[in-house]
Amino acid sequence: MGEQGGRAPRDDAAWWRGAVIYQVYVRSFADGNGDGTGDLTGVREHLEYLRDLGVDAIWFNPFYVSPLADGGYDVADYRAIDPAFGTLEQAEQVIREALALGIRTIIDIVPNHVSDQHPWFQAALAAAPGSPERARFWFRSGKGDAGEQMPTHWVSSFQGSTWTRTTNPDGTPGEWYLHLFTPEQPDLNWDHPDVRREHEDILRFWFDRGVAGVRIDSAALLVKDPSLPEVPEYPVPGAHPHVDRDELHDVYRAWRAVADSYDGSRVLVGEVWLDDAERFARYLRPDEMHTAFNFDFMARPWSAKELRDSIDMTLAAHRPVGAPATWVLSNHDVTRPVTRYGRADSSFDFGSKRFGTPTDLALGLRRARAAALLTAALPGSLYVYQGDELGLPEVEDLPADALQDPMHFRSGGVDPGRDGCRVPLPWSGSTPPFGFSPSGSTSPAWLPQPESWASLTVEAQASEPTSTLSLYRAAFALRRAEPDLGDGPMQWLDARDLGDDAVLAFRRGPRFACVVNLGPVAVDLPPHTAVLLASGELRDGRLPADTAVWLRTTPASPEFPVPSE
Ligand code: GLC
Numbered sequence: 001m002g003e004q005g006g007r008a009p010r011d012d013a014a015w016w017r018g019a020v021i022y023q024v025y026v027r028s029f030a031d032g033n034g035d036g037t038g039d040l041t042g043v044r045e046h047l048e049y050l051r052d053l054g055v056d057a058i059w060f061n062p063f064y065v066s067p068l069a070d071g072g073y074d075v076a077d078y079r080a081i082d083p084a085f086g087t088l089e090q091a092e093q094v095i096r097e098a099l100a101l102g103i104r105t106i107i108d109i110v111p112n113h114v115s116d117q118h119p120w121f122q123a124a125l126a127a128a129p130g131s132p133e134r135a136r137f138w139f140r141s142g143k144g145d146a147g148e149q150m151p152t153h154w155v156s157s158f159q160g161s162t163w164t165r166t167t168n169p170d171g172t173p174g175e176w177y178l179h180l181f182t183p184e185q186p187d188l189n190w191d192h193p194d195v196r197r198e199h200e201d202i203l204r205f206w207f208d209r210g211v212a213g214v215r216i217d218s219a220a221l222l223v224k225d226p227s228l229p230e231v232p233e234y235p236v237p238g239a240h241p242h243v244d245r246d247e248l249h250d251v252y253r254a255w256r257a258v259a260d261s262y263d264g265s266r267v268l269v270g271e272v273w274l275d276d277a278e279r280f281a282r283y284l285r286p287d288e289m290h291t292a293f294n295f296d297f298m299a300r301p302w303s304a305k306e307l308r309d310s311i312d313m314t315l316a317a318h319r320p321v322g323a324p325a326t327w328v329l330s331n332h333d334v335t336r337p338v339t340r341y342g343r344a345d346s347s348f349d350f351g352s353k354r355f356g357t358p359t360d361l362a363l364g365l366r367r368a369r370a371a372a373l374l375t376a377a378l379p380g381s382l383y384v385y386q387g388d389e390l391g392l393p394e395v396e397d398l399p400a401d402a403l404q405d406p407m408h409f410r411s412g413g414v415d416p417g418r419d420g421c422r423v424p425l426p427w428s429g430s431t432p433p434f435g436f437s438p439s440g441s442t443s444p445a446w447l448p449q450p451e452s453w454a455s456l457t458v459e460a461q462a463s464e465p466t467s468t469l470s471l472y473r474a475a476f477a478l479r480r481a482e483p484d485l486g487d488g489p490m491q492w493l494d495a496r497d498l499g500d501d502a503v504l505a506f507r508r509g510p511r512f513a514c515v516v517n518l519g520p521v522a523v524d525l526p527p528h529t530a531v532l533l534a535s536g537e538l539r540d541g542r543l544p545a546d547t548a549v550w551l552r553t554t555p556a557s558p559e560f561p562v563p564s565e
Pocket of ligand 1: 070074110181217218271332
């Protein structure tokens with residue numbers, strides 16, 4: 001592999017500040033062995049696709065040994081690959097072969113909890129209350145005369161309670177243990193030195209195998225108030241019993257020291273869901289994480305005002321700590337942008353997901369394409385979830401017996417869950433599994449693909465110049481070639497000069513501008529010498545509704561100034 005053209009990875013220490021990072025959900029990317037589940041062989045077979053797409057790094061969702069109670073976020077062994085996905089040798093091979101093509105690897109570390117099948121938790125269950133084995137978790141007696149009431153009323157991120165009661169060897173009810181997610185994901189006690197040591201060791205294990213970074217799952221949840229109080233109605237920032245506690249910063253400072261002890265820039269990327277932008281930015285101080293996902297932007301509706309507010313707020317929050325922003329349109333947890341932007345309410349909120357929400361997919365696709373050019377032009381790094389480059393919609397009519405996500409089940413079936421964004425990728429051909437599994441394999445894909453995806457396969461889109469795949473490829477090639485894209489300053493242009501306040505327009509450097517029309521009518525373009533790329537066809541030189549364009553601009557003038565820091 002790699003003969004026709006490795007590409008040297010960007011070798012500067014700041015590669016991560018402007019990188020395009022592609023998220024691979026291994027189970028649904030490509031199935032190399034024909035069992036209907038994606039695997040590392042499938043990833044290896046498609047590395048050249050990722051090189052041609054023009055990404056700088058891959059982020060792999062967890063691929064470790066796991067009973068898959070939560071899609072692999074229930075890890076039983078952090079140093080071994082689940083046999084469904086491959087072997088450790090194959091992971092090492094993928095890391096090496098990707099790098100030979102110029103692509104770095106970021107892995108997913110899950111520090112808040114382990115699988116209930118993890119040896120530590122099994123040992124804790126087998127040990128007595130008060131034992132050292134139980135001290136690595138949150139085991140507590142229940143309240144009430146017979147300990148029949150759970151220790152707190154904390155609500156799970158997956159709805160429902162956060163405590164499960166154990167059973168003693170003699171069959172009587174025992175202690176309770178804490179799980180912010182499912183009962184199969186017991187929370188670790190981050191006050192315990194074993195827990196800290198073990199995770200630093202896991203980081204070393206993977207850095208030693210050449211990974212360039214880690215994505216830190218549920219990064220703001222690890223530390224708990226050991227007195228386990230109830231959650232106050234209006235928690236003061238930093239005083240919530242299990243979210244964003246100040247002690248977390250020591251954990252990430254220690255991780256940063258581990259990362260910095262390696263050659264090259266090994267990066268820490270946080271999954272940090274916090275409304276408070278200033279509290280969020282604290283995780284990005286120079287001796288903590290490098291970057292964190294910008295969920296504020298992702299959750300906003302398709303509105304120029306909303307998105308501009310989010311961009312301004314994001315850049316203002318990052319500036320004092322010197323960290324670059326990240327731009328994320330989706331991931332394996334949220335509704336695909338093509339579907340979300342095709343709805344009357346195009347914001348994202350876990351709590352409001354419902355079956356049967358009316359959706360205009362053609363509108364959603366136009367907007368998702370425009371959003372792709374917008375985010376690829378903003379300053380900072382960019383995350384692309386597999387399949388978004390194909391314009392895949394959320395699959396909302398999966399058969400009930402195919403659904404697997406605990407979010408669906410724990411909501412009593414009200415929340416459709418996250419399976420709809422995890423359907424295996426369509427690569428080629430005109431019938432399922434669309435090249436996801438090798439030809440002739442008899443096991444169906446683990447989640448069924450819609451027949452209508454025949455027109456969305458990589459094969460169908462690769463040679464079609466107006467396809468979403470071609471748009472993404474062109475955008476990433478330009479982004480790589482344009483010196484002012486990626487990390488760096490931006491400057492808003494006064495969109496009112498363009499005749500509409502539903503327009504976002506900004507400059508990157510003296511020769512490049514991005515203009516996005518989020519309104520319902522076509523608008524004029526600012527002065528330019530060439531159209532570099534557009535998410536839809538321009539009409540009479542005007543930018544239609546829900547379309548974005550990248551322009552080669554005329555030199556700076558007072559009306560059209562050059563950005564400065
Ligand atoms: C993160 C992951 C999500 C997982 C949860 C619990 O939010 O992105 O998929 O279910 O953590 O680990």
